[in-house]
Amino acid sequence: MCNWLSVVLMGVLLFGCLPFTNMPGTVKSSLTLPKFQEENQPIRQVSVMALTDGSFKDETIHAILMEASDRFKEMTGTEIGRVYIKFVPKWNGVVTDRDLLIFMKKTNKEKNLDLVMAFTNRLFPSDILLLMGVYWMGKIDDTYRRYIVIRTPTVHTVMHEMAHAFILDKGHGTCLMMSGMFIAPWCKYLGKEDREEFLKNKWRNFNEKVHVEEGTDYIPET
Numbered sequence: 395m396c397n398w399l400s401v402v403l404m405g406v407l408l409f410g411c412l413p414f415t416n417m418p419g420t421v422k423s424s425l426t427l428p429k430f431q432e433e434n435q436p437i438r439q440v441s442v443m444a445l446t447d448g449s450f451k452d453e454t455i456h457a458i459l460m461e462a463s464d465r466f467k468e469m470t471g472t473e474i475g476r477v478y479i480k481f482v483p484k485w486n487g488v489v490t491d492r493d494l495l496i497f498m499k500k501t502n503k504e505k506n507l508d509l510v511m512a513f514t515n516r517l518f519p520s521d522i523l524l525l526m527g528v529y530w531m532g533k534i535d536d537t538y539r540r541y542i543v544i545r546t547p548t549v550h551t552v553m554h555e556m557a558h559a560f561i562l563d564k565g566h567g568t569c570l571m572m573s574g575m576f577i578a579p580w581c582k583y584l585g586k587e588d589r590e591e592f593l594k595n596k597w598r599n600f601n602e603k604v605h606v607e608e609g610t611d612y613i614p615e616t
């Protein structure tokens with residue numbers, strides 16, 4: 395959902411973003427309010443299947459997931475419960491990123507965990523687009539909003555993509571966690587409106603298809 399052009403742009407816009415570090419539009423200042431914390435109840439636990447080809451250490455993946463979990467718990471009352479890490483030595487049949495999403499869907503067939511995340515920095519044949527600057531750090535499918543690919547293993551990348559699984563009616567915001575420049579460490583809090591949308595879909599069934607505007611990463615029927 396975000397490409398390296400964003401990184402370059404971030405460098406250019408870095409100083410322009412800084413004044414918004416604690417911008418009032420985020421939930422940061424509300425985290426300790428009793429009403430806010432009440433709205434977070436009850437806690438939802440989502441299960442995650444993490445597929446890894448060894449690009450990143452299991453401990454790194456686990457630590458990132460747990461930190462993302464803590465942050466989402468305090469912002470939305472949603473935490474990552476069960477984590478199942480599966481080693482995938484070969485992404486058989488994967489040529490494009492869409493193939494990768496299909497691969498993930500098939501892999502999850504038996505276990506039916508809520509979210510599936512592929513952690514890989516491996517290049518696929520379709521990554522020739524890299525040469526054209528079309529590189530993305532994370533991606534989520536637009537059919538179910540549950541299959542996530544992480545190419546840059548950071549908490550912010552995981553949080554950004556995971557938030558897309560609950561924030562369905564909008565694209566990217568500006569200079570917040572849901573900005574296209576989400577790697578900026580100061581953009582780690584949801585905007586208030588994004589949190590509202592998140593809470594609206596907090597209990598969604600991940601087996602059900604979603605409708606999102608501007609979707610580009612659909613999973614074809616197989």
Ligand SMILES: [Zn+2]
Pocket residue numbers: 395396554558566574
């Ligand atoms: Zn995005």
